[in-house]
Amino acid sequence: MSASLSKPSFGDIAVKSTVLLIAALLCFAPFLFQDVRALEVAARICVFIVLVASYDLLIGYTGIVSFAHTMFFGFGAYGAAILLRQMGPGWDAVILGGLAGVLVSLVVATAIGLLSLRVKAIFFAMITLAAASVALVLASQLSHFTGGEDGITYRTPDLFKPAFKLMVDEDGKVLRLFGVKMNGKLAAYYFVFVTCLLLFFVMLRLVGSPLGTVLKAIRENEARAEAIGYRVVAYRTFVFCLSAAIASLAGTVYAVWLKYTGPDTALSFAIMIDILLMVVIGGMGTMWGAVIGAVLMVIAQYYLRDLMGVAAEATAKLPLLPELLNPDRWLFWLGIIFILLVYFFPKGIVGTITQKGARG
Amino acid sequence: MENLSQFFGRFGGVYLLPVGLALGAFVLIGAPSSWATLTIAGLSMGMMVFLMASGLSLIFGLMDVLNFGHSAFISFGAFVAATVLSALSGWVGADSVFLNSMALVFALLAAISFGLAAGWFFESVIIRPVYHDHLRQILITMGALIVSEQIILALWGGTPITVLRPHFLEGAIILGNVSVEIYRLFAFGLGLVAFIGLYLVLNRSRIGLLVRAGVENREMVEALGFRIDRLFIGVFMVGSALAAVGGAMWAGYETLITPALGGEMMIVVFIVVIIGGLGSIEGTLLGAIMVGLTANYVGFLAPKLALASNMILMTIILLWRPNGLRPAVK
Amino acid sequence: MTLLSLNNMKTDIGQYAVLHGVTLDIPEGGVFVLLGRNGAGKTTTLRSIMGLWSPTPGSVTFRGADITGLHTAEIARKGIAYVPENMGIFGSLTVEENLILATEKGRFDQPRLKRIYALFPALEQFWTKQAWSLSGGQKQMLAVARAIIEPRALILIDEPTKGLAPSIVAAMAEAFREISQSATILLVEQNFHFAKSIGRDMAVIDDGLVAHAGTMADFAADTELQERLLSLSA
Numbered sequence: 008m009s010a011s012l013s014k015p016s017f018g019d020i021a022v023k024s025t026v027l028l029i030a031a032l033l034c035f036a037p038f039l040f041q042d043v044r045a046l047e048v049a050a051r052i053c054v055f056i057v058l059v060a061s062y063d064l065l066i067g068y069t070g071i072v073s074f075a076h077t078m079f080f081g082f083g084a085y086g087a088a089i090l091l092r093q094m095g096p097g098w099d100a101v102i103l104g105g106l107a108g109v110l111v112s113l114v115v116a117t118a119i120g121l122l123s124l125r126v127k128a129i130f131f132a133m134i135t136l137a138a139a140s141v142a143l144v145l146a147s148q149l150s151h152f153t154g155g156e157d158g159i160t161y162r163t164p165d166l167f168k169p170a171f172k173l174m175v176d177e178d179g180k181v182l183r184l185f186g187v188k189m190n191g192k193l194a195a196y197y198f199v200f201v202t203c204l205l206l207f208f209v210m211l212r213l214v215g216s217p218l219g220t221v222l223k224a225i226r227e228n229e230a231r232a233e234a235i236g237y238r239v240v241a242y243r244t245f246v247f248c249l250s251a252a253i254a255s256l257a258g259t260v261y262a263v264w265l266k267y268t269g270p271d272t273a274l275s276f277a278i279m280i281d282i283l284l285m286v287v288i289g290g291m292g293t294m295w296g297a298v299i300g301a302v303l304m305v306i307a308q309y310y311l312r313d314l315m316g317v318a319a320e321a322t323a324k325l326p327l328l329p330e331l332l333n334p335d336r337w338l339f340w341l342g343i344i345f346i347l348l349v350y351f352f353p354k355g356i357v358g359t360i361t362q363k364g365a366r367g
Numbered sequence: 368m369e370n371l372s373q374f375f376g377r378f379g380g381v382y383l384l385p386v387g388l389a390l391g392a393f394v395l396i397g398a399p400s401s402w403a404t405l406t407i408a409g410l411s412m413g414m415m416v417f418l419m420a421s422g423l424s425l426i427f428g429l430m431d432v433l434n435f436g437h438s439a440f441i442s443f444g445a446f447v448a449a450t451v452l453s454a455l456s457g458w459v460g461a462d463s464v465f466l467n468s469m470a471l472v473f474a475l476l477a478a479i480s481f482g483l484a485a486g487w488f489f490e491s492v493i494i495r496p497v498y499h500d501h502l503r504q505i506l507i508t509m510g511a512l513i514v515s516e517q518i519i520l521a522l523w524g525g526t527p528i529t530v531l532r533p534h535f536l537e538g539a540i541i542l543g544n545v546s547v548e549i550y551r552l553f554a555f556g557l558g559l560v561a562f563i564g565l566y567l568v569l570n571r572s573r574i575g576l577l578v579r580a581g582v583e584n585r586e587m588v589e590a591l592g593f594r595i596d597r598l599f600i601g602v603f604m605v606g607s608a609l610a611a612v613g614g615a616m617w618a619g620y621e622t623l624i625t626p627a628l629g630g631e632m633m634i635v636v637f638i639v640v641i642i643g644g645l646g647s648i649e650g651t652l653l654g655a656i657m658v659g660l661t662a663n664y665v666g667f668l669a670p671k672l673a674l675a676s677n678m679i680l681m682t683i684i685l686l687w688r689p690n691g692l693r694p695a696v697k
Numbered sequence: 698m699t700l701l702s703l704n705n706m707k708t709d710i711g712q713y714a715v716l717h718g719v720t721l722d723i724p725e726g727g728v729f730v731l732l733g734r735n736g737a738g739k740t741t742t743l744r745s746i747m748g749l750w751s752p753t754p755g756s757v758t759f760r761g762a763d764i765t766g767l768h769t770a771e772i773a774r775k776g777i778a779y780v781p782e783n784m785g786i787f788g789s790l791t792v793e794e795n796l797i798l799a800t801e802k803g804r805f806d807q808p809r810l811k812r813i814y815a816l817f818p819a820l821e822q823f824w825t826k827q828a829w830s831l832s833g834g835q836k837q838m839l840a841v842a843r844a845i846i847e848p849r850a851l852i853l854i855d856e857p858t859k860g861l862a863p864s865i866v867a868a869m870a871e872a873f874r875e876i877s878q879s880a881t882i883l884l885v886e887q888n889f890h891f892a893k894s895i896g897r898d899m900a901v902i903d904d905g906l907v908a909h910a911g912t913m914a915d916f917a918a919d920t921e922l923q924e925r926l927l928s929l930s931a
Contacts, residue, residue: 129505132433145674342514580787592773
């Protein structure tokens with residue numbers, strides 16, 4: 008570890024240049040990949056990088072496991088969604104909705120943190136799981152408010168309408184730059200990209216700050232950190248609140264991008280599993296890992312399922328196997344990969360590469 | 368205040384809580400017959416939840432292992448039992464108590480055998496490599512839960528399955544003006560038998576002595592010359608089998624089951640062990656009864672609050688006793 | 698004759714190296730005292746012998762057989778008992794249950810039980826009490842009794858006099874003398890006065906190494922050495 012601090016190792020350089028490449032690709036995504044689905048993937052990657060990085064603040068930097076991260080993501084998404092529908096498509100609704108989401112997240116996170124963290128970290132995992140499931144059921148029960156299972160569709164500020172013209176040519180038509188329409192869809196993508204970039208930088212700054220050092224000390228040796236005089240519970244609750252607030256903001260951004268919010272896009276346990284996988288694949292305790300994990304998983308989600316469908320057809324005559332290769336069973340394989348990763352590569356891709364580079 | 372808590376302690380301490388809860392509910396509900404029905408429903412639900420939760424609590428107490436995959440045993444228990452019952456549908460529906468009971472016994476035996484085997488597999492393959500590492504333990508058992516749920520989906524499909532009830536457990540008996548479902552009485556009785564059995568084993572046998580000592584101080588039991596890890600696999604298997612029986616009983620209670628059953632019950636199970644205190648079956652029983660009663664009373668008095676009622680109960684109890692009502696001595 | 702020999706035992710706890718190569722021979726019979734400052738590695742030495750930490754590298758030989766790397770339970774069955782610093786009493790179990798648990802077959806050998814009653818009469822008196830309700834001294838007696846309920850050749854005892862009243866310390870010294878007639882005691886002790894009164898041989902552990910080993914009589918006579926190895930200022 009000290010080697011990677013003093014002079015950048017090969018693995019370190021490899022990781023950072025990969026992340027830089029990803030950032031560049033995401034920055035020019037609308038120009039590089041000119042189809043609707045690819046832009047969908049790019050936006051989802053941006054949002055999930057922030058969501059996973061904020062989760063990593065918790066699991067990677069303090070060593071406690073929460074199953075309520077999607078809940079906070081959902082608070083932000085539903086905050087914006089509900090207000091956008093009630094108040095109409097304006098920036099005031101987006102900002103108020105985002106703030107409301109953050110506020111609710113902070114209150115709930117403080118309550119959970121104070122209730123469970125002062126006793127045993129293991130209670131925390133159980134209580135967050137319980138809270139998340141209550142939130143999910145509440146969202147489907149309070150249907151006049153949340154749209155229930157169907158969710159809510161709404162319009163977003165005019166700037167993001169596909170028909171909105173950012174730039175026009177002499178004929179008053181939407182200008183095309185390198186073949187890309189300068190319209191509201193582009194504006195929406197860059198809204199997502201820039202907000203996510205800002206949030207990511209905030210987190211990056213944070214883990215490099217003295218606070219990040221304290222968090223690492225707590226993770227390495229809780230008893231010793233306590234003995235030195237750090238108030239472990241207070242720090243953990245603070246980080247939990249912080250990661251909840253950032254997750255909530257990511258939810259708001261995603262709600263604005265999708266123009267739809269429902270249990271499947273913002274609250275379901277499947278998203279929690281995605282986040283866990285991304286953190287573990289990328290590597291816990293490193294912000295770069297969040298980037299790589301999110302990119303790999305989102306791409307796999309969009310494109311690997313097609314592959315599974317093909318495999319299921321190819322094995323249609325065998326027993327059970329086609330059932331398991333059914334694209335709906337894709338969580339089965341993710342679960343197995345997840346278990347194997349936690350066994351054999353608990354440091355994830357980034358941790359493993361950095362370590363190898365440092366040794367060699 | 369001091370006197371009050373002494374008085375409270377002398378008459379059973381925290382064990383009085385369910386009684387207090389029932390009395391409070393009696394005043395609020397007003398109608399004695401509804402109250403009696405709800406209380407019986409609450410007690411039988413509590414006993415089924417106790418079956419599901421007792422293993423989790425002991426497993427944690429003995430080895431500091433929290434198995435998030437525990438709910439897979441509940442789900443599998445439910446589905447295995449339902450499959451056996453539907454395969455034996457002739458016996459189940461027959462007008463013979465003997466055939467009915469045989470179908471039930473086979474279904475429960477299937478659930479138990481499955482629980483034992485799956486428990487052995489979980490402990491030796493999934494959990495053993497990550498002893499003493501809570502973070503990876505939580506992640507791996509959660510991964511195992513995901514895989515198990517997918518296997519259930521692949522085997523039984525996503526649509527709800529109807530569970531046949533043995534004929535002799537159908538219907539209700541009328542006591543005064545209270546009608547009591549026979550199945551609830553049966554579930555209560557089975558849970559009670561399991562509790563008494565566990566209690567006797569833990570308090571009267573040498574193995575039980577080792578388990579109780581191990582919950583308190585694993586290292587010391589080893590220093591006295593006993594292999595706790597070998598004991599633990601036994602506890603794990605029994606705990607998993609109990610969860611499977613709990614799931615099987617719950618399937619008969621609900622009569623319509625989906626693969627989401629385990630996940631739903633898991634939340635209740637967690638709340639029960641948190642309330643009761645990890646590591647003691649007395650605490651787990653207390654927590655389970657509290658949760659069962661609360662769920663039924665609140666469901667009747669304020670249906671909208673029913674969902675949140677368990678969370679509220681847990682919050683109140685944790686604020687009062689951060690380690691739960693009756694945790695094992697550590 | 699050597700009962701236990703530690704050969705270049707190095708033990709890490711987490712990322713901290715605690716023992717840097719402890720080499721020591723414990724002869725059979727009597728009380729062998731391990732002295733040393735706080736944090737010098739005395740408790741770690743006992744735990745490493747017991748297999749509760751694994752020494753890597755290094756080896757532990759007991760009655761001529763290598764017991765390095767064995768499971769703690771197997772080491773116990775080879776004839777080593779352990780009384781940890783916190784006594785390791787099972788508080789929710791009664792005195793009787795604490796003791797019967799420590800027997801290999803689950804029943805008492807009556808002569809041995811009589812001997813324990815004679816050593817620690819309080820235990821007979823509180824036989825059916827739950828152990829958490831005992832006083833500190835009684836708990837320590839129970840912990841020692843549990844270590845001798847089966848015949849063990851070596852008994853590791855970690856700071857048994859800590860926080861005990863002088864009268865109980867005296868009773869404890871008496872008990873240790875009696876026990877050491879038939880078994881070897883390896884005692885970690887901060888109370889030098891107590892150690893001097895019962896120890897036959899001794900060693901000083903300092904900073905994870907054996908700084909001195911010899912007879913207690915010689916060490917007790919050499920105040921300069923005591924000052925150098927045990928004083929807090931050095």
